[in-house]
Amino acid sequence: MSHDYLLSNVVPSPEEYCALRKSVGLSEMTLSAAREALPRTLFMVSIRDKDTLIGMGRVVGDKGCFLQVVDIAVSPDYQKQGLSRRIMESIMHFIENEVPKCAVVSLFSDVDYLYQKFGFDTPKVSQGMFLKRS
DSSP: TTTTTTEEEOOHHHHHHHHHHHHTTTOOOOOOHHHHHHHSSSSSEEEETTTTEEEEEEEOOOSSSSEEEEEEOOOOOOOSSSHHHHHHHHHHHHHHHHHTTTTTEEEEEEEOHHHHTOOOOSSSSSOOOOOOOO
């Protein structure tokens, strides 16, 4: 990673969060939803180029039994530089050091090539589901 990029655990503003999600094609969240959700983040990784948020990833859940990896995003202008890998390395360090081994850690993704490198796999005994509300 370039020395100009700052990796931290600082939660971005709701405006930055919503803008980055939109820029990478993730489902859009409202500012009010982001204001409610972001303070409840268990673990945050953010990457900045000077003052601009260019990458992020979060872990949400109860920190004991169930956690979910969410919001892995890198701005299109900064992709293909290994930043997603750096985000996942930080998240996995948190999981390995702060979360009980019995905890179920899940994620939903449009791609699997990044996450399989970190031990995530399609379950054989469970099926992922989600409730989409309009």
